[in-house]
Amino acid sequence: xxxxxxxxxxxxxxxxxxxxxxxxxxxxxxxxxxxxxxxxxxxxxxxxxxxxxxxxxxxxxxxxxxxxxxxxxxxxxxxxxxxxxxxxxxxxxxxxxxxxxxxxxxxxxxxxxxxxxx
Amino acid sequence: xxxxxxxxxxxxxxxxxxxxxxxxxxxxxxxxxxxxxxxxxxxxxxxxxxxxxxxxxxxxxxxxxxxxxxxxxxxxxxxxxxxxxxxxxxxxxxxxxxxxxxxxxxxxxxxxxxx
Numbered sequence: 224x225x226x227x228x229x230x231x232x233x234x235x236x237x238x239x240x241x242x243x244x245x246x247x248x249x250x251x252x253x254x255x256x257x258x259x260x261x262x263x264x265x266x267x268x269x270x271x272x273x274x275x276x277x278x279x280x281x282x283x284x285x286x287x288x289x290x291x292x293x294x295x296x297x298x299x300x301x302x303x304x305x306x307x308x309x310x311x312x313x314x315x316x317x318x319x320x321x322x323x324x325x326x327x328x329x330x331x332x333x334x335x336x337x338x339x340x341x
Numbered sequence: 342x343x344x345x346x347x348x349x350x351x352x353x354x355x356x357x358x359x360x361x362x363x364x365x366x367x368x369x370x371x372x373x374x375x376x377x378x379x380x381x382x383x384x385x386x387x388x389x390x391x392x393x394x395x396x397x398x399x400x401x402x403x404x405x406x407x408x409x410x411x412x413x414x415x416x417x418x419x420x421x422x423x424x425x426x427x428x429x430x431x432x433x434x435x436x437x438x439x440x441x442x443x444x445x446x447x448x449x450x451x452x453x454x455x456x
Contacts, residue, residue, distance in 0.1 A: 227384075256443065263350065265431060265448040266385075281443075313384055320442050328373055328392065328435065330444055332384035 225250045229314050229333035236308075236340050244299045244336045246314035253319045255297035256330065259283060260311040269312075272297055273319055301338065308340045343368035343434045345415075347447035355455045360404075360419040362450050364432030367413065374415040375433040375444070376406055385431060391415060402426070427454045 227248045236242045248255065254273050258266040268281030272291040286305025291297055297316075301308045315330040348363040366372055373392050377385040389400025396408040402425075406417045415432060432447040 229384075254442065258446075263448065266446040268443060268445075271443050311382075315385075315444075317442070317444075328442065329375055329387050329390050330385075330433075332377075332386070334384045335382070337382065 227316055227331055227333035229336050234336055234338045238340055239303045242301050244312055246297045247295055248316045250316055252316035254317045256315045257299045258313045312336045343436055344445050345432045345434045345447040347432050347450050349450055351451050353453045354422045357421050360422045362417040362430050364415045365413050366434045370436050373435045376417050377431045379429045422454050424454050427452055
C-alpha cells in the first residue's frame with residue numbers, strides 16, 4: 224500500500240543533542256513537508272521541498288534542518304539550537320499543482336513522531 | 342498569502358445533534374480548501390476538499406462542507422453526531438498557483454460528543 228512512514232513514533236532525547244526524524248513516502252509525490260504541532264496552535268510549517276536537492280524554509284525553520292537527496296525521503300534534524308523542541312512532528316507529501324484545474328492536491332500525512340526532550 | 346481562521350477551539354455536541362465547525366479563509370486568488378480530522382496521537386486524515394467544482398462538497402463519515410465565496414467561508418457540518426466523531430478538526434487552504442501550493446492550517450477545533 225502507498226503511504227507515508229514516519230519513524231520512530233516516540234523519541235526521547237537529552238537537551239543539547241541533535242536528533243533526526245525519518246520520513247519516507249512511496250506515493251511518487253514531488254512535494255514533501257514537515258509540520259510541528261503544539262496544543263492549541265494548529266500545524267506550523269517548518270520546511271518544505273518541491274524537488275530533489277531543493278527545499279524552502281517555512282514559518283518556523285530556526286533550529287531545524289532538512290535534506291532531500293531522494294524523492295522518497297525527507298528527514299528532519301532537530302538541532303540543539305531549537306529552544307523548545309518537545310512537540311508532535313508531522314510529515315506530509317503531495318503532488319505539485321501544474322496550474323489551474325489541478326485536482327488531487329491534498330496532502331497525505333504520516334502518523335507523526337512525538338519528540339520529548341528532557 | 343492565504344490563511345484560515347477556525348471559530349471556536351472547542352465544540353461540544355450531544356450524540357445525534359448537528360455538528361457545525363466554522364472556517365473562514367483569506368486568499369487573494371481562488372483557493373483550494375480542505376478539512377482534515379485527527380484522532381489522538383495520529384496523523385491527519387482528509388475529510389473532504391473543495392477544488393472549484395461543486396460548492397457543496399461531500400466527504401467521508403457523513404460530513405459535508407459548503408464553499409461560500411461571498412462570505413469567504415467553508416463551514417463543515419454533519420447532521421447527526423456519533424461518538425466516533427470526537428476528534429480534532431483542521432481547516433486548511435492552499436493556492437492554485439504552483440509557486441504557493443503549500444497548505445496553511447487553522448488552529449483546529451476539538452469536538453467532544455456527549456452521550
